[in-house]
Amino acid sequence: MSTLGSFSTLKLDxxxxxxxxMNVLKDLSLxxxxxxxxxxxxxxxxxxxxALNCIAGLLPTTRGSIWLDDKRIDTLGxxxxxxxxxxxxxxxxxxxxxRDNVGFGLRMRSVAKNEADKRVAAALATVRLTDQAAKLPGQLSGGQQQRVAIARAIAVEPPLVLMDEPLSNLxxxxxxEMRQEIRRIHASLGSITLYVTHDQDEALSLADRIVVMRSGVIRQIGTPEDLYQRPASLDVAEFMGFRNRLPGRVSSVMGERISLDFGxxxxxxxxxEQLDGKGVIAAIRPDDLVAGTSGVPATVEVCEYRGHAFFGAARGPGGAELFFRASQRLKPGETVHLAADPTRVLVFNETAP
Known part of the structure; x- marks a missing residue:
């Protein structure tokens, strides 16, 4: 690939x-x-x-502006x-x-044939499909077809590569396999990749930063480590895998550490977050809520083996559904005590969205 045009930032204002x-996007700034x-x-x-389609120009914005460095681009087709x-x-x-699929965008841009041929060859080499150039898409696997689509996108040497849930059909x-390929291709280009997904594992494994959205607004921006370990709100925590929600009351406060009472x-x-003194919600990942000899009592509903451990669902205080990890299979109806390391229990206000 030849060097991309000079640019430093993409800005949404x-x-x-x-x-x-219906207000679908609300003052997105990034x-x-x-x-x-x-x-x-x-x-x-x-x-x-x-948001992705507005950046691409497939949808016009209702308000605000989009910039590539000091060039406003939301006014462009x-x-x-x-x-x-x-x-x-x-x-x-x-x-x-x-080969022709990959070169289609170049032909639409009236790129000279010699230059287009070079870019197509380079794009196919980048996605490791040089030996498949003469085949039709129907002769390829799903993963290979997706790599052709990526090659077509990068052949035009774009400042941005926009991907809208590209792996959901695989x-x-x-x-x-394609996660690794996409990350490798991104590193080789030096451009910006903007990737839409509803899969937290994809986001965690691919992204330098994750932008969590809900109801048209940005709820949190951070590295995968930040979002996984330190979600700033209950809705972000839920989306990052904190499936357990235990409603309770604060019984004592020791700095950031909270003692909670659940009936x-x-x-x-x-x-x-700053607690308002009313009800709270304790959010815990299933991996971190462990069956043992002490903790919150619950009644096992189901328990299944997943290779490295047993995972189950149980009913806890007030009928709360709890998802937990165990070292052995537990029977439905059995009483189990569930506990977690306090540093893995995140406490939010009950009134959080």
Whole structure:
């Protein structure tokens, strides 16, 4: 690949997008540095794909602005932004060879044939498909077809590569393989990759920074380590795998460390926000809530083996559904005591969204 044009940052400044009376994006502000891999993470309908399409120019913004360094680009058509886009469904032309699919964007940009041939060859080499160039897409596996789509996106040497859930149609093994490929390709380009996903594992394994969205707003931005270990709000914690929610009351406070009461049962955790003195929610990952001889009592409903440990679901105080880890199989109806390291128990206000 030849060197990309000079740029330093992509900036979204209070970007909004409405569909009729529905406010889908609400004052999105974000600065991304060249070379970063950014994941937009959130549940369906949170606005992440809408944000990507606004950046690509496939949707106009309702308000705000988008900048590549000091050049405003939200006023440009998608063909003038020069970005590469990879879709969930590959969007390959079935009657065209792999080589012709990869070169399609270059032909639309009227790139000279000799230069286009060089870029196509380089893109195919980057995705390791040089020996498949003469085949039709239907002759390739799903993973290979997705690599063709990536090659087509990078052949135009874009400052940004935009990926909208590109792995969701692949099986589990291919998804893992393609994660490694996508990260390798990103490193070789030196551009910005903006990647939309609802899969926290994908975001954690791929991104330099993760942008968690909900209801059209950014809830938290941070490194994978930040978001995994230190979610700033209850809704972010839930999306980052804290499936257990135990409602309770604060019985004592020792700095950040909180002692909690759950109907007479005790648990300790760490406050993640200024507590308002009312009810609280303790959020815990299933991996961190462990069956033992002490802790919150619960009744086992199901327990299954997952290779390295047993994982189960139980009913705790007040009928709360609890997901836990155990060292041995437990029977439905059995009483179990569940406990967690206080540093792995995050405490939020009960009124958190």
């Amino acid at each position: 209070k970007v909004g997008r409405d569909f009729g009376a 600065t991304i540095r060249r070379g970063e891999f950014i994941a937009l993470l959130g549940p369906s309908g949170c606005g992440k794909s809408t 998608p063909e003038d932004r020069g970005f590469g886009m990879v879709f969930q469904n590959y969007a390959l032309f079935p009657h065209m060879s792999v 099986d589990a093994k291919l998804r893992l 007479g049962d005790k648990l300790e955790g760490m406050a993640r």
